[in-house]
Amino acid sequence: MTKVKTALVVGGGIAGPVAAMALRQAGIEARVYEAYGSTAENVGGGLSIAPNGLAALKVIGADEVVRAIGLPMSSIVMHSWTGKRLASFAGPADLEPQRFVMRPDLYQALYGEAARRGIPVEHGRRLVSAEHLGAPDAPSGVRAHFADGSTAEADVLIGADGIRSTVRTIIDPAAPRPRYTGLLGFGGWSTGTGLASTGDAMYMMFGKRAFFGYQVFPDGRCGWFANLPHPQPMSWTQANKTGKQEWLRLIMAAFADDRMPVLDILRTSVESEFVAVGGMEDIPRVPHWHRGRMVLVGDAAHATSPSSGQGASLAAESAVQLARCLRDLPAEQAFVAYERLRRERVERIIAAAARTNSNKAAGPVARVLRDALLPTAMRLLAKPEKMAWQFDHRIDWPTPVTP
Structure with missing residues (x-):
């Protein structure tokens, strides 16, 4: 051979x-x-x-x-739709x-x-x-x-x-x-939100109807993403047949009842930076x-x-x-x-x-159960050692591979 x-x-x-x-x-x-x-x-x-x-x-x-x-x-700081801080996830300190x-x-x-x-x-x-x-x-x-x-x-x-x-x-x-996860993905950048920098932390929220994440950087820019439950999958092409302003309107409606600054971020979203990814799959x-x-x-x-x-x-x-x-x-x-x-x-x-x-795509009944259990689950999971197996993986390039 x-x-x-x-x-x-x-x-x-x-x-x-x-x-x-x-x-x-x-x-x-x-x-x-x-x-x-x-x-x-x-x-x-x-x-x-x-x-x-x-x-x-x-x-x-x-x-x-x-x-x-x-x-x-x-780090990632998790919140409920009420604004309650659930947990903070940080990688191992030595990484x-x-x-x-x-x-x-x-x-x-x-x-x-x-x-x-x-x-x-x-x-x-x-x-x-x-x-x-x-x-x-x-x-x-x-x-x-x-x-x-x-x-x-x-x-x-x-x-x-x-x-x-x-x-x-x-x-x-x-x-x-590919298997549709039940979620559509969106993302973008916002400027002029008036929000304080989140430092090196990404804030994420389990909203009443959807999931949102954002990070405010020291220069005032805010990177954000949203995952919206949707019954049918959409390709990138299908998702982008809907105009950006219409998607932003629909996304804002999904977060209208949540007590985090999502609407402030979305109102200042830069249209040219808005991305509709389509259905999330695995x-x-x-x-x-x-x-x-x-x-x-x-x-x-x-x-x-x-x-x-x-x-x-x-x-x-x-x-x-x-x-x-x-x-x-x-x-x-x-x-x-x-x-x-x-x-x-x-x-x-x-x-x-x-x-x-x-959890992100939970319906009305499942959402109540999720919100009740999340604080306890987060306390158990929000430990660097729980995530180490993902983050500390290394490839031993110099060592020869054997059959």
Whole structure:
């Protein structure tokens, strides 16, 4: 069995450029193929990069570009709709704070860093199919077919093409589809709210009808997000058929009875910065991460809802770990080792986020029960050691991976 020398990375979002940079560090030449004809500077809302995500990026020397655009978020302060403080969650004291970033800024930073390192990215290449090369029981490579009629070949194909991954379906035609969490996601920036800085803390609130989070920075800017229960899922395209002002009106109506400064924030929201993400989704478990010379990474393999706060960080972890495995093992053995190292961790985080979503989307009766139990639950959970398993995860890049 021969060492992997070349890779096709399908998807140029977050996981794709990180995977390509990690593969380059592992001595594997990677080329990224992106379906869209241009870059995606204006797609997505706010998210957090956790210490474990920064640690993964540090392995490949890409952490500083994220620190440069991220704003520190050292704790999360939870409130009820009455304004009562329920709990404060802080990461372990020996770890750096999370970073709040806008997804377009994160995308641009990672894309730019990959370009600076000479990683080739080809746009307008939408994958439609892929096939193995060589003997059926011992494939030697992969050929990818794109919608424009072009093809590409390499030793392996890596699907970093998101929650609606084409590569996932090629690997397993019966692969599960995304699951709607019952929530629509929105985000934006506000200026001139008159609110005092929250320091490094993100304030979050279980409202009577919806969930809200915000952080006021020392310069007066306020980054915010809202999760609204909605019976039917909406794609990004469907959500953006409704005008921004109409969405803001609907969001304000959802928080009209809550005793937190949500309305002050929404009234001063900058229209050009408003983002309607659409339905929040996850996939509890993807049965097959790889087949032959094809493998999944990021949301294609383990899509967690935004409620986890770990989506981008897990994508970075998996991209780096996959490259480490391919550095040390033949493709098929590397994929088995990669899945062994990653599956339990990511599915545990997906499950935890699903429990959070159920609280956010609680109906009138469930909301009463939730509000009664939350203070006790928060006291038990709001301890740094409870969150350490998520935040202190590190990839041992120098140590060789064994089968």
